[in-house]
Amino acid sequence: MEAAMDLMRRMPPSLSQQALDSLLALLPAHSSQLLSRSDQPLQVAWDEEFDKDYLLCDYNRDGDSYRSPWSSKYKPELEDGVQPSAELRKLEQEANEVFSIYRDQYYEGGISSVYVWEPEDGKGFAACVLIKKDGSDAGDGRRGLLQEGSWDAIHVIEVKEDEDHQFGHYCLTSTVMLALTTANQSSGPFSLSGSITRQMESDLSIENGHLCNIGRLVEEMESKLRNGLDQVYFGKTKEVVFTLREPLGVMSATSHVGQSLQRMIVNDLGRSR
């Protein structure tokens, strides 16, 4: 199982769906673990009753059916599918409304879904906020720059209340998967894809309700991730390319040219004493 997870981490992210399918075929006994531990771009389904899209993940799955956050019905239909309690369902509905607005403001498009459930130990509750945007020319892309592009964010929050029900302890684990491909005439095909994961814990007062806190935490986390992506995707990969091949004629302290020049100067100084 660990070997399988290691493979998932090493395979090119653009092939991650195929990698997961292959592992599921090889190790069917581990399928539930594989599905819950590996991040895949989110799939979309259509809720006819509400005329809206919703996102699929392990948390709204029961067998092979998925529950819509709008109608709370399973598709394909399930008579006795798992449903959240009435209280949690109310929270879930509110959360979906709130995050729909959030999504519209930050993403100018895209699809969002929130699912709430009671964790196995019965204490507190857990929720996941999913956001997906297809930024390519065929999807929601407005600027016409990307041939293919998608952002998939999965935020999983575990919430526990303290004894006096004054404070809530929030534990947020977020993963953003970003894939982009451009193919412009001058520079040829270019594709960058991958995912990064971050965690955050916080204790907040519940006077304004859980949703307010969850919203704030997700917003903060997404901003951090968005900046992190900038640094990691572009900064780090650029660094890697630079260590492979330096642009010639560039003088810097760490470049090959710079270093040999440094050595020469130091030698000359040593000799002239």
Next chain:
Amino acid sequence: MEDRISEEDEYEELADDQKVAIGKWFLLNAPPGQVSQVAKDVREVLMDERLYDQAAKEAFPEYNVKNMISLEMPDGSGQVLLTEFGQLDRSRYLDPRTASVAVVDHVKQVCTEVRPADDEDLPSAYVEGFRFSVDAALMKYVDDAFQGGECSVYCTKGKDVEKSGGEFELTVVICNSSYSPKNFRGGCWQSVWRVLINEELRTATLQGTISVNAHYFEEGNVQLESSRKFNDTVTLQVLNTCLAYGHHP
């Protein structure tokens, strides 16, 4: 999150050749420098030594050539680059610089034997003169721009041209790969340049492709793939200076 009991009871066991195909796919897609870790994982996931050996036997030769692996030659004369241009057969590769043939074990990624090349595998003395000067200029350039890169120049067409007035093609290959697990990164740069020299028309046509792959995996997995093609034609005045020009895209 819920699993129904019925779907866990019966799964179809994959056929052996399907498992081998999957193992081979994982090996072929290993990022630069990580093939041995991927191999270790594939071995565990296949849970069958025999199947792993089969997958490795099929995957490694393809992987080594696609990624232009370079292997140390046992006689100490340097490294041999494994590319499609120097491939004589599945386990023998030409090293034009030392005019020798290297025999390799793909799965173990070692060169087991080196012997001098046959005359029929080498270009004529006339073409070799050009190949040699391109190689010399190339080595200096690669040393400056790529620290630790490997390169080679092959004659891929017209190797029997004996005198001026004919046409021949040299293929320049540069490959630099790096893997730094403690910095969570790895990558590979490959350049392939085909230089077609037509002495009768006094032209040299340059066609090149540069492919870059970069991988960063601290708290995540980010991979970049990019490639770019180039085309150019120059008129021959003094052949050597033109060949040197071709090295600074």
